Amino acid sequence: MNPVNYLYLAALLFTIGASGVLIRRNAIVVFMCIELMLNACNLTLVAFSRMHGNLDGQIIAFFTMVVAAAEVVIGLAIIVSLFRSRHSASVDDASLMKL
């Protein structure tokens, strides 16, 4: 199979993730979209690794997964505490950082 197709898929996934981040208000969904974007990136890394015949891209993909796991822990904690204090998980409600 032509590896370029993986790249197309990755681009599609990244675009979906990015649109989700921009459009959706629910923090959980936004979070999932970010994960989607990260995994799209992982996909490209792995695809390029395959295309160039070395393992560098795959190693980086592992790194990304570790970082993403850590990020999930922190991100979910923030969302939970946000929900507890405001009774809402909408990112637009948390718009206090303005003049």
Add this chain to the structure above:
Amino acid sequence: MENLIALLVAAPLLGAAVLLCGGRRLDRAGHWIGTVLAAASFVVGVVLFTDMLGKGAEDRALHQKLFSWIPVEGFQADVAFQLDQLSMTFVLLITGVGTLIHIYSIGYMEHDERRRRFFGYLNLFLAAMLILVIADNYLLLYVGWEGVGLASYLLIGFWQHKPSAATAAKKAFLVNRVGDMGLSIAIMLMFTTFGTFAFGPVLEATGETSEGKLTAIGLMLLLAACGKSAQVPLQSWLGDAMEGPTPVSALIHAATMVTAGVYLIVRSGAIFNAAPDAQLVVVVVGAVTLLFGAIVGCAKDDIKKALAGSTMSQIGYMILAAGLGPIGYVFAIMHLVTHGFFKAGLFLGAGSVMHGMNDEVDMRKYGGLRKFMPVTFVTFGLGYLAIIGFPGLSGFFSKDKIIEAAFAKGGTEGWILGAVTLLGAAITAFYMTRVMLMTFFGEKRWQPDAGGHEPHPHESPKSMTIPMIVLAFGSVFAGGFFSIGDRFLHWLEPVTGHDHGHAPVSATTVTAATMVVLVIGVAIAWAMYGRRPVPAVAPRGSLLTRAARRDLLQDDFNHVVLVRGGEHLTRSLVYVDHTLVDGVVNGTAASMGGLSGRLRKLQNGYARSYAVSMFGGAAVLIAATLLMRAV
């Protein structure tokens, strides 16, 4: 002998330090300390003088360098003294008259509880004035110049509890500062032009300097002289300076300090000789002041202010003579010395009259005092005869010489100046006769004051009359002594130079003309104030009289032109500051504020909109990178 020069200054300076720092425990002896130290300075002066007389005319000048004051490369300022014939003349006048006035003040200030301080200030004045006349460079002269200004300020405002005295002191100080600016600018110009400010090198180098620069220096020196010597246009302070105690008026504002301007011009003669334009201005200032002071003197009822007008006028004579160049330098100084005698005598006489009349100064409340104070009457009368130029007395010789010198200037200028000096002589005769008649002749016009105390005119104590008698001797004999055999001329000629000029008329004609105007002046005064009784309340008078009573509107002029002008200037500057400067600054701030207000809207707190800008930015970066690759 050189080492004695510093002693001249040291004695009164020590007196000032002791009296002003010594505190109240010196109250009982303070006046004696002051007087003895002034007299000591005079004795040193006499010793130096006799020594000088024993030498040839060319090597009379003494020089003493005390220490290097500001030794910087290319800028050498020394505290060094130079005593030549010109300085010697001043030293004797200052210390001599100064000592007499110290003695007089012992009696005059007897009831003043701040007498010690008064003597401290007088000694301070003597020290500063001596520094002024024996300095060997302009910078040290400037020190003395400021010193006498300070002493004058302190003494005019000595009775500072009177608001008028405090104001007068401030006024004198401020007006003098204008002149002092002139002197400091002149010194700076000298330094840039000649690279030094010692008298010798500066005055020798005038030949090689452009006339324009010399004119500028000359005019600045003249400005300085105008301030210190109360010449038009900086004359307004002298009349008010009479608020000070009378001995001060006699010493500082008649005999010595106000003649510092004449000294400055004569000392800088070489500069003025090489700058005819500056010299012409000097003559004009002298001529204008001569008439100005005389006219003011005619209208004043306050005896001290009438004498102040007279002082201004007589110094106008000296400045005029000094402006004539080598023709007049010697006579300017000669008149200065004789004037020192008779004007100090007149002021002391006025002080004695006030002392006997409960400090009344209005001559309309005097009258007939000759019976009550005979010594004052005789000494004042001799001073009076001397100042109007009665034949044989001091003023006759010195003033006559100035009038001759004015004619000898030659050409139309000579005729105009001669006429002005003659007219001045007539007015002098008029106003001095008026003072004399109103004070000592006629009926008594004094009234009990508000408290019911009628003044009991009485002769003053010995400490006051003796100085008056000594000064009266000077007023009578000094002029003759100086003139017979041209003694004074030969004495000063090595320093100032002399030139006979081209007299269009003979000296006898000038003397005769002077006598005629003298008689006319006295006769008019007799007709107005001697023949008929003097009204105790001043009549309204003509327009000129009323203007002269207000010092020929000098204060009004200063108020309208300088005060109002200054106010308008500051107001317009404030306007420019508020509109232009503040406008630019505030405008910048406001536009920055507006811009940031608009930029602030971008920070709306919505995480998603930040994400949009992030994605947008990333997209732009990638597009740009791709574009660059494609190109």
